[in-house]
Amino acid sequence: MASTLHLDSVTKDFGDVRAVEGVSFDVEQGKFLTLLGPSGCGKTTTLRMIAGFETPTEGCVRLGDTDITAQEPYRRPTSMVFQNYALFPHKTVGENVGFGLKMRDVPRDERSDRVAGMLELIELPGIEDRGIDELSGGQQQRVALARALITEPEVLLLDEPLGALDLKLRKNMQVELKNLQEELGITFVYVTHDQEEALTMSDEIIILNDGEIEQRGTPTEIYESPRTRFVAEFIGDTNLLDGTYVENGSGATVECGGVDVPIDSFSAVTDGQSLSVSIRPEKIELGGRTGNGTTVTVGGEVKDVIYQGNVAKVHVDIDGTELVLEQQVIDTVNLPTPGSECTLSWDQENTNVLTG
Amino acid sequence: MSSQDDVAADAVRQRPTHEKGTFRGRLLELADSEVFKGSITLGPVLVLLTVFYAIPVVLLLTYSVFIEDPFSSGLTFDHFGRFIDMSAVTSFQFGELSYVRLLGRSLGIAVIVTVLSLVISYPITYYLGQYAPERWKIVLVMLVIIPFWTSYLIRTYAWIPILSTNGFINGTLTALGLPTLPLLNNMVGSIIGLVYVFVPFTVLPLYASMEGLDPSLIEASRDLGASRWEAFREVVFPLTLPGALAGGVFVFIKTAAAYVTPSLLGGTSGRMYAQVIETQFGSAFNWNFGAALSVILVVVVLGTIWIAMRWGINVKGSRGLGGGGL
DSSP, rough: OOOOOEEEEEEEETTEEEEEEEEEEEEOTEEEEEEEEEEETSSSHHOOOOOOOOOOSEEEETTHHHOOOTTTGGGSSSSEEEOOOOTTTTHHHHHHHHHHHHHOOHHHHHHHHHHHHHHTTOOOOOOOTTTTGGGGGGHHHHHHHHHHTTTSSSSEEEEEETTTTTTHHOOOOHHHHHHHHHHTOOOOEESSOOOOHHHOSEEEEEEETTTTTEEEHHHHHHHHOOHHHHHHHHHSOOEEEEEEEEEEEEEEEEEEEEEEEOOOTTTTTOOOOOEEEEEEEEGGSSSSSOOOOOOOEHHHHHEEEEEEESSEEEEEEEETEEEEEEEEEEGGGGGTTTTTTEEEEEEEEGGGOOOO | OOHHHHHHHHHHHTTTOOSSSHHHHHHHHHHHHHHHHHHHHHHHHHHHHIIIHHHHHHHEEEEBBBBTTTTTSSSSSSHHHSSSHHHHHHTTGGGHHHHHHHHHHHHHHHHHHHHHHHHHHHHHHHHIIIIIIIIHHHHHHHHHHGGGGGHHHHHTTTTHHHHHHHSSSHHHHHTTTTTOOSSSSSSSHHHHHHHHHHHHHHHHHHHHHHSSSOHHHHHHHHHTTHHHHHIIIIHHHHHHHHHHHHHHHHHHHHHHHHOIIIIITTTTTOOOOHHHHHHHHTOOOOOHHHHHHHHHHHHHHHHHHHHHHHHHGGGGGGGOOOTTTO
């Protein structure tokens, strides 16, 4: 039953507004894929088209070899966990979890056995007869998960399911969700605007912006090698430098005001064209370094040091261009003082050329 | 403690209190008192209910238990006895119990009208509450309310040319070569007229319930395998039951006591209970029997609703829904 979920250039218009534009991707059975983006980027609409709550204006959704684009939600082997959980307030926990089985005419005895088993799985055994309003937010979240999983869907769709929980609970649930997904081997398509959540849980991340895919990749690829300006800014902090591309023999540089950033020569652009680069603050070190790659070294003046506990952000001015670097605080005595001269260095590999 | 001490103590505690003794002070104190606040808010309603509701009800009860004029003639339960003729009951001549049959028919019509009103209201309010674009909602709700701007009597008269033998509906049927339907001066006429008048009273509370119904609950049920009908049965209906009960109870009470509509559209076979009460007060001048018939109607209708509510609360353990106070 290894069915890959395919989306083929799916587009969705709401009146004059295009919510999703030509989105194509596929998810292998048992993978955890996250659709990540700011609100209004089309991630929830995409999820709802997989669930069957919206019909694509163009394109198609397939599961394995079956075209499910026009299939009613209740005929699809997908289950959804809603942002607000959407638990039935007039039904008990047991009736909520067993709902999908009841709709499939599973006999009462088998139903209660499977509900009990499911509640066991989410570590809330024996709460069948409780009312929904008697549960905490975290418990409701688990019950919603149990209700969606009991029908043994091939794809579980999750729409910001942890959004309403407090930070600590959210972190716990992230780990639990990931473990559960690995245990059950079900495909998870997870929608969130929380980049940290996406990086923690996903096998792969798709970044959406304005209804289109910006970049797709593993959490490491997305973070370490953002390809567009949008991705570089959206995921984590970064130094974005805009400059001019200049070829020089074997390599090339991007001249960004006070800093010349050397990069590998880049065939997509010609001499003199403008180009942006991104360098993550934690990749830059104070002082010279002895790495095994090509090291870039520049000198500047410390403008500001912002102490944040485990790390300190150091703002450095290099002839009018500001770079921020992040330094582990091992000893507060070793923090640079504002106004002092300093040397910065980073591995040239960690310079990302942004193409969009 | 003298008032001077009070003032001194207040000064020490730095608490702004009204000066005692002066007219202004006493007035402010009065305005602060719970009794004053209570009577100014609740008072007008109490006066209104006493004059227009409690006193007439007491009068009705009084009339129903006197032979003729209250307090100048003897007490009797004969008027209630006339409603249920015991000799007819014991001899199983139920056909003779004309008042009981009439009340039964009125309650039957009330049930039919209530059910039809709800059946008509459900799709309308489901669309209004769940699908209608936000900016159209108010307009569409207004369409439901607009008929109230015209007199109930005129609107009921308007049905006569629609339903009569040569009317709009039968004219159309004849033109199509179909047989005509008896729609006026019978029970069907009463029911059509009553449903027309009372549908807005089920639409409005049901709309409020539908509006508050989280659409993701319906989606969740659909996602978990419920067909449209199952989603309605399992989610929409139980969660909008309070609105349906509120509207339904109102329509049931009003229809059971309907007078104008059956008089105009019902004819003899569509005659309802309230028309008999009117006869007793109006042409028969038997106020005592009329009062007894009214008391019986009130008791029977309230009893029916009480039973329906008890039953309604226990429907599929829908906890805390509707009629909790009854």
